[in-house]
Amino acid sequence: MEAYEEFLQRVQDIHRLSALQGHLGWDQEVLMPSKGSSSRGEMMAWLAGKRHEQLTDARMGELLTSLEKESLDPDQAANVREMRRTYDQSVRLPKTFVESFAQARSEALIAWQSAREASDFEAFKPALTHLIALTKEKIELLGITSTPYDVLLDEYEVGMTVDDYDPLFAGLRERLVPLLQAITQAQATSNEPTLPDEMRFPVEAQKAFCEAVSENMGFDFQAGRMDASTHPFSAGLWPGDTRFTTRFDEKDPFSCLYAVMHETGHALYEQGLDHDHRFTPRGAAVSLGVHESQSRFWENQIGRTPAFWKVALPWFQSAFPDAPDWDEHTLNRIANRVEKGFIRVEADEVTYNLHVMLRYEIEKQLFNGELEVDDLPTAWNTMFKSWFDIEVPEDRLGCLQDIHWSMGAFGYFPTYTLGNLYAAQLLEAMADDLGDVDDMVASGNWQPMLEWLRPRIHQRGSQVSPAKLIEDATGAPPSPEPFLRYVERKYGALYQLG
Numbered sequence: 001m002e003a004y005e006e007f008l009q010r011v012q013d014i015h016r017l018s019a020l021q022g023h024l025g026w027d028q029e030v031l032m033p034s035k036g037s038s039s040r041g042e043m044m045a046w047l048a049g050k051r052h053e054q055l056t057d058a059r060m061g062e063l064l065t066s067l068e069k070e071s072l073d074p075d076q077a078a079n080v081r082e083m084r085r086t087y088d089q090s091v092r093l094p095k096t097f098v099e100s101f102a103q104a105r106s107e108a109l110i111a112w113q114s115a116r117e118a119s120d121f122e123a124f125k126p127a128l129t130h131l132i133a134l135t136k137e138k139i140e141l142l143g144i145t146s147t148p149y150d151v152l153l154d155e156y157e158v159g160m161t162v163d164d165y166d167p168l169f170a171g172l173r174e175r176l177v178p179l180l181q182a183i184t185q186a187q188a189t190s191n192e193p194t195l196p197d198e199m200r201f202p203v204e205a206q207k208a209f210c211e212a213v214s215e216n217m218g219f220d221f222q223a224g225r226m227d228a229s230t231h232p233f234s235a236g237l238w239p240g241d242t243r244f245t246t247r248f249d250e251k252d253p254f255s256c257l258y259a260v261m262h263e264t265g266h267a268l269y270e271q272g273l274d275h276d277h278r279f280t281p282r283g284a285a286v287s288l289g290v291h292e293s294q295s296r297f298w299e300n301q302i303g304r305t306p307a308f309w310k311v312a313l314p315w316f317q318s319a320f321p322d323a324p325d326w327d328e329h330t331l332n333r334i335a336n337r338v339e340k341g342f343i344r345v346e347a348d349e350v351t352y353n354l355h356v357m358l359r360y361e362i363e364k365q366l367f368n369g370e371l372e373v374d375d376l377p378t379a380w381n382t383m384f385k386s387w388f389d390i391e392v393p394e395d396r397l398g399c400l401q402d403i404h405w406s407m408g409a410f411g412y413f414p415t416y417t418l419g420n421l422y423a424a425q426l427l428e429a430m431a432d433d434l435g436d437v438d439d440m441v442a443s444g445n446w447q448p449m450l451e452w453l454r455p456r457i458h459q460r461g462s463q464v465s466p467a468k469l470i471e472d473a474t475g476a477p478p479s480p481e482p483f484l485r486y487v488e489r490k491y492g493a494l495y496q497l498g
Helices: 002-030 035-054 060-065 076-092 095-118 122-141 149-155 164-185 203-217 253-272 288-300 304-318 328-335 354-366 373-388 414-434 437-443 447-458 466-474 481-494
Strands: 223-230 234-238 240-247
Touching: 002 035, 002 060, 002 076, 002 095, 002 223, 002 234, 002 240, 035 076, 035 095, 035 288, 095 203, 122 149, 122 354, 122 373, 149 354, 149 414, 164 234, 164 354, 164 414, 164 481, 203 223, 203 253, 203 304, 223 253, 234 253, 240 253, 253 288, 253 328, 253 447, 288 354, 288 414, 288 437, 288 466, 304 437, 354 373, 354 466, 373 481, 414 437, 414 447, 414 466, 437 447, 447 466
Parallel strands: 223 240
Antiparallel strands: 234 240
């Protein structure tokens, strides 16, 4: 198997270059001084070009063709399968394009950060227009077999297309919109607890509280760290170094808490990958949909429950001694308040998928030729008013709120909904195997849940497809029904909908 050994070495070198890109990307969002942006863009472009050269080397194609004829074990076959897909796409992209795209992303990130702070879409528009033009060029280079947007969707969840997402989202809307209407009616006559307007939750206290939660979830702080950034994110750089970020609002500690639980869920996946397969496709997370299932599982199915707050209450009281004397049920009601808010990452479980669908529709129109960049804020605000019945007052709360477009990550958003669906299905299967999950959460020992996920999701990496992974873990193909059962049952009980 000399050919496989040569192939493996080449693959690992490519992934090491990706890790270096990831490290510089993390630094750019967390620590880099603003005047470093120009040189950083050049460095990111250079690294992207070097990685592309190695990936598209003719010898890589020869090795893939040779190995596809060999009898390989499942792990070797996964590496060859995944690299074939990556190679076939990459050879269609010129090195100059790859370098230009990397530099444009780096520049767009800086432009977005300042534009978001100023709530000024016009300041971000030139960088966004350039990225969208490059993305359309990439679509043409990769080849359109159905719609242009399908090319982007397939990057983040292999095999998923508009023909898959359209009926999925329509089915979810059919059940979620009536649920939201029923909750809104119930709220008119209920007295829901809220955070006091005058209350302040110091940043350092939030940091200590959230680190305690993350550590109890199983995050290894000796193999990672938590920092602050404009938009929370997680980065599994390489084995032994997984980092995530959050952001702080002194008026609302829940914003930080659930960002931390979400990103810790991602980080636990990265820390749980099989190190024997490091720097290979087999050793990497299988898809963003599955990745999101891990973050949404911990953030929602675990974190937004009275059982969680029973454990976290003493930590909360210690961190915020001036807070009202809330019990776990009151804190849980605050954490699960259904509200037609502007911000996706702070949305409740009923409205969250509607936020995703809005972005999906906007992106679909952008790349299928139905919407121009100049008209994007108006289209966003009009759709938001139609769906949520509230006016978007400024760009910061509308089309500038997410980091994804500044990264050129068009097609990413639908994976959040897939993550919600997968998470609910995993929760049901976990309960079948381990018993009442709420009892486990309330005990304070959350390790059995992590130990259940490790062999079924984390350690398998990209050994099989996302759908097969979920089916292997739960005993059934992916389905929206577990999520709909979960959300209707949970919020029906919270709002006494009968």
